[in-house]
Amino acid sequence: MSRTRLRGLEIAGVQIGIEVPKSCAWQWPSSSISDYSCLPRNPEVHIGVRVGTVDSTDLAGECYALGGWTFEVARQGEDWILGLSRAGRREQLAFFDRDFRIGEIVLSRDVAELPVYPLRSPLDEWIALHRVVASGGLCLNATASAQPGGACIRLGFADPSSIRGWTTPSTTLLGRNTVWLREVAGRLTIYRTPWGDAMDTQLGARARVVDINVFEDAENPYRELLDPSDAAELLVTHAVVPLCDEGLRERVLRNAQRMGESARVIRFGVSEISTAPIAWQSAHLQSGFAPPRGAV
Known part of the structure; x- marks a missing residue:
């Protein structure tokens, strides 16, 4: 042997x-x-x-x-x-x-x-994605900043000005603009991974999630605390998961529903939103439930 x-x-x-x-x-x-x-x-x-x-x-x-x-x-x-x-x-x-x-x-x-x-990579990414989702977690297109008490998650893609210092390889499968969330001892927690730069360095290896925010264009500013069903729908639209995996999709839907019931999810209306160009997204999984694509 x-x-x-x-x-x-x-x-x-x-x-x-x-x-x-x-x-x-x-x-x-x-x-x-x-x-x-x-x-x-x-x-x-x-x-x-x-x-x-x-x-x-x-x-x-x-x-x-x-x-x-x-x-x-x-x-x-x-x-x-x-x-x-x-x-x-x-x-x-x-x-x-x-x-x-x-x-x-x-x-x-x-x-x-x-x-x-x-x-x-992407073998390690694929394994981690399935195990995190199996444990009730999600991989989201989002960024995370430090605030008193923990992390503030902003759904969507990073502002172009913030990505100049990113150091992770651009060939990551799931995208550098991703955050990984799962519950630990009843608390929603964000984890740093080797494949993304979207988590503020001040947050360390992991941090408690305080808020999940999304910003939308609006003529008049507003702030809305979402109910669990709307929060779950929002999380699903920003979840990263390949279309070829039906079982994983079903788990993501269940996880988003459970996370929407426990997380504090807030929608803001603002007059101007800066959006990253498509080049900063994963070339293969550019949005939740995106199908595989060839070389770009």
């Missing part, structure tokens, strides 16, 4: 344990993902990495183009198959159960000989 090493990640409250063969040279990517490494004492996601032959058969699923990579998503019954290819050659395949609790990543021998991060 080959010897393995255990690696760990914890992102948005999701702890992932990765069992890596010693023949595989693990290397963290240049992004901040290594800041989220942990000792996986009690992982909710268990992943084994194996070196072998990577099947090149067409998965007959959805394809997302990210820089020089192609990310493939397909179903086999209720389970998932995820592929990563570059220059027309598939370099790894991942197999997961329906809830992304248990999985295996197969690396080609050529890839395993090089320093590698087997969960390279």
